[in-house]
Amino acid sequence: MDEKLTVRHWCRIASGLVIKDGEVVLHSGGExxxxxxxxxxxxxxxxxxxxxxxxxxxxxxxxxxxxxxxDEKDRFEPREDRAVVLFSSxxxxxxxxxxxxxxxxxxxxxSPSLFVYTLPNVVTGELAIRNLYRGExxxxxLEKFDAKExxxxxxxxxxxxxxKSVLAGWIDCPDDGSVDAMVFLAEEGEGEPLKPELxxxxxxxx
Amino acid sequence: xxxxxxxxxLAIIDTLNLDGMTPEDIDDxxxxxxEGGLGLDSIDVLELIxxxxxxxxxxxxxxxxxxHIFGSIATMAEYITQHRAK
Amino acid sequence: MSDGILIEGFSALSPLGFTPEENYRAVLDGRSxxxxxxxxxxxxxxxxxxxxxxxxxxxxxxxxxxxGYGFFDTLAIIxxxxxxxxxxxxxxxxxxxFFLSTIKGAGxxxxxxxxxxxxxxxxxxxxxxxxxxxxxxxxxxxxARRALLRRSDIEHIVVVxxxxxxxxxxxxxxxxxxxxxxxCRPFDAxxxxxxLGEAAAAVVLGRDTSGPGxxxxxxxxxxxxxxxxxxxxxxxxxxxxLKALMPLDPAPAFxxxxxxxxxxxxxxxxxAIDRAGLSDVPVSALKGIFGHTMGAAGLLESVLSMKAAxxxxxxxxxxxxxxxxxxxxxxxxxxxxxxxxxxISFIKxxxxxxxxxxxxxxxxxx
Numbered sequence: 325m326d327e328k329l330t331v332r333h334w335c336r337i338a339s340g341l342v343i344k345d346g347e348v349v350l351h352s353g354g355e356x357x358x359x360x361x362x363x364x365x366x367x368x369x370x371x372x373x374x375x376x377x378x379x380x381x382x383x384x385x386x387x388x389x390x391x392x393x394x395d396e397k398d399r400f401e402p403r404e405d406r407a408v409v410l411f412s413s414x415x416x417x418x419x420x421x422x423x424x425x426x427x428x429x430x431x432x433x434x435s436p437s438l439f440v441y442t443l444p445n446v447v448t449g450e451l452a453i454r455n456l457y458r459g460e461x462x463x464x465x466l467e468k469f470d471a472k473e474x475x476x477x478x479x480x481x482x483x484x485x486x487x488k489s490v491l492a493g494w495i496d497c498p499d500d501g502s503v504d505a506m507v508f509l510a511e512e513g514e515g516e517p518l519k520p521e522l523x524x525x526x527x528x529x530x
Numbered sequence: 531x532x533x534x535x536x537x538x539x540l541a542i543i544d545t546l547n548l549d550g551m552t553p554e555d556i557d558d559x560x561x562x563x564x565e566g567g568l569g570l571d572s573i574d575v576l577e578l579i580x581x582x583x584x585x586x587x588x589x590x591x592x593x594x595x596x597x598h599i600f601g602s603i604a605t606m607a608e609y610i611t612q613h614r615a616k
Numbered sequence: 617m618s619d620g621i622l623i624e625g626f627s628a629l630s631p632l633g634f635t636p637e638e639n640y641r642a643v644l645d646g647r648s649x650x651x652x653x654x655x656x657x658x659x660x661x662x663x664x665x666x667x668x669x670x671x672x673x674x675x676x677x678x679x680x681x682x683x684g685y686g687f688f689d690t691l692a693i694i695x696x697x698x699x700x701x702x703x704x705x706x707x708x709x710x711x712x713x714f715f716l717s718t719i720k721g722a723g724x725x726x727x728x729x730x731x732x733x734x735x736x737x738x739x740x741x742x743x744x745x746x747x748x749x750x751x752x753x754x755x756x757x758x759x760a761r762r763a764l765l766r767r768s769d770i771e772h773i774v775v776v777x778x779x780x781x782x783x784x785x786x787x788x789x790x791x792x793x794x795x796x797x798x799x800c801r802p803f804d805a806x807x808x809x810x811x812l813g814e815a816a817a818a819v820v821l822g823r824d825t826s827g828p829g830x831x832x833x834x835x836x837x838x839x840x841x842x843x844x845x846x847x848x849x850x851x852x853x854x855x856x857x858l859k860a861l862m863p864l865d866p867a868p869a870f871x872x873x874x875x876x877x878x879x880x881x882x883x884x885x886x887x888a889i890d891r892a893g894l895s896d897v898p899v900s901a902l903k904g905i906f907g908h909t910m911g912a913a914g915l916l917e918s919v920l921s922m923k924a925a926x927x928x929x930x931x932x933x934x935x936x937x938x939x940x941x942x943x944x945x946x947x948x949x950x951x952x953x954x955x956x957x958x959x960i961s962f963i964k965x966x967x968x969x970x971x972x973x974x975x976x977x978x979x980x981x982x
Contacts, residue, residue, distance in 0.1 A: 373548070373549060373569070375549075376547040376548070376549040377546065377547050402841065404838070404856060408839070413725070413727045414725060414727075415725060415726050415727075415745075415747060417725050420784075423784070423788065424784065427783055427784065427787045429658070432660060433580050433583065433584045434580070434787035434788060434790060434791035435577065435580060435791060436573055436576035436577055436580065436788075436791040436792050437546075437573050437574070437576070437577045439787075439788035439791055439792065440573055440792070440844055440845045440969060442720075442784075442788065443719060443747070443749050443969050443970060444726070444747040445747060445748045445749050445968075445969075445970040445972060446749075446844050446969060446970045448839070448970060448972075449839060449844045449969070449970030449971040449972065450844065452839040452840075452841040452971055453841050453842065453843070453844070453971065455841075456841050457839060457841055458838060458839055458840070458841050458852060458853065458856060459838065459839065460836070460837040460838060460839070461748075461837065461839040461970065461971070461972055462746070462748055462755060462759070462837060463746075463747050463748050463970075464744050464745060464746060464747070465725075465726040465727055465730065465744075465745035465747050466727065466730070466742065466744060466745070467727045467730050467731050467734070467742050467743070468727070470742060473742065473744060476763070476766075476767070477744070477759070477763075479766070480759070480762040480763055480765075480766050481762070483762040483765055483766060484762075484836060484837075484860070485860075486836075486860060571843070572843075572845070572846060573792075573844075573845055576791060576792060576793060580791065
C-alpha cells in the first residue's frame, strides 16, 4: 500500500442522495437508480445528450465524475497522467438483461446500442471521453465490495510512471435498478490517507 | 408521406433516447450525422437499421448503402416508402 | 532486468488443441478451426467462428479431474490446472493470487465465476476479475506484474483467461456489422471484419529469480478518449501504450498485433505502430487462425508468441496477402525466421471497446 496516497475529493450516490465531500448535492425525494441519475443530471444543468444513451452503470459513472470534478481547474485539457479504475460486483448485469430482451425468439432484433454497453469497462471509457483522459482505464469485478482489494489495485496503478492521479471507485448497478456508487480521486498530497478504513467510512454516507 | 415522417421522427427520438426533443425540432432535410444536424454517430446508424426492419420490415444489408439512406429524415422516409413490407 | 517478472508456466486451449504445443503446431501448419456455423446458439444468421467441440472439452475435463461446472468455468479451471502444474506451485498457498480475465464469462455475473474458481482451488484470496473488454488478457498480465512488484506477501500470480461464445455475443457483433462472412483477413486490403473464437489460457507469474526464461519487463494500458466502440483515427491510446514501453531493450523481434481484421482496428494499429517508429518491425496477427477469443486473446496470443520467439520464428498471418492499411506495416503472410540471440523480445498489442489499448514487452534470456 502506498503511504503517500490520499483522498481529498469523493462523491457518493445511493438511496436518493448525491453527496460530495460530505455535503449533500442533491436529495431527491424517493427517486433512486436511473431516475436519481437523471435528476442529478438536470440539477447540475449539464448539456451532454449522450448521457441519455448510456446504460445505468455509465450514467452513474458520468454523474459521479461531474460532481467530483465540477470545480477542477483546466478540466478539459487532454491528460495522460490520470487513470480511471473502477470496481463493481454486478458488472453490467442490468444492461445484459436489456440486451437479452432484444434477442428472444419472439422479438429478435439485436440492439447494437444496448450491446456496446454490455461491457463493464465502457463506463471507464465514457469518463475518459468526457474528460479527455488518455491514461490507463481499468475495470474490475469483485465477488463483493472489498475495500482492501480496491485500495491495493488503485495504489498499484501508480506503478505506471505516467499515472499521478486515479479517479477510482465502486459503482454497482445490480439488476434491481438500484445504484450504489462511491467514487474518489486518489493522489499524493493533502487529504485523508487512502486506506480501507477510509473507504468503509465514506461508504456509510447515505 | 407526412404521416410517415412524423412517425419516423417519434420513433427515432424514442429509439435513440434524444432527450427533450420533439418532432418539430427535427428538420426533414437536415443531416442526421455530423455538425448542424442531430449529431448521430455510428452506433446510432446501426440502431436505425434495426428500427427500419423492426418497424417497417425494411432490411438494409449493406452499411455503405446506409450512408445515403440515413442522410436525412426525408431520405429515410423515401427509402421506406419504396421498400416497406409492413 | 530489475523489474522483470518471470513467467513460470503457461497453458493454452483452443479448438485446435489443449496444449501450447498443439496450438503452436497448428499455427505452423496453417490449420484453423474457423468454420461457418448455421443455427448455432439459435443465432438467426450464419456466422464464421472457431468453436470448441463440447464433447472433447468434457473428456479433457475428466482427464484433469474437473466435473460439475458449466462449460465456461470448466475451461477456465482446466487452463489454470495445466499452468499451475507446469509452474509447480500450490494454488491453495496463501502466497498465490488469481486473476480471471474474461468479458462475458459464463453469461451470468462474472463474480460467480470468480467464486467458482476460488472454491475449486481452495484459494486463500478472492479472485479479481479483470473485465477490460478485448484487452482483458493483457490488462490482467500488466496488473498482475504490478501486484508482484508491490506485494511482498504474494509470490505467484495465476492469470486465467477464457471466453466462450454465445447467442448474446454473436448477435451483438452481428448487430454492429463487425463480423466477416469468411475466415478473417488481418491487415489485408480485402478484410471484411472479424470472426469470434473460443479459447482458454493461463500464465503463472513469479518474482524475478534472475535465471533464464521469459519475463514481462513492461506494460501499459491507455485510453483513446475518443469513442466507446470505434478506435481512434490517430491510434492515440495504442501509440501511447507503445511509447510507455520504450526504450525497447533488446529490440523486438516482432509485434504480435491485435489484428481483428475490421477496417478500423487494423488501420488504427498501422498508424500507432508507424507513429511509434516501429513500422520496420515484423508484425504477426493470429486471428485468422483462432478468431477473436476476446478475454482469452491476450493470454493465448502471448503464449504462442513466446513459443515461436524461442524458436526464432515469426508466426504467419493467416488470411493476409495484400497490404491494406494507410501506413506501412511489416506484415507477412508466411512464416519468417530470425536468428535467436541469447536475448529475445517481442511486443504484444491489443485494443478494445471502451477505447482501451494495451501493450506489453516480453523478453527472454537463455
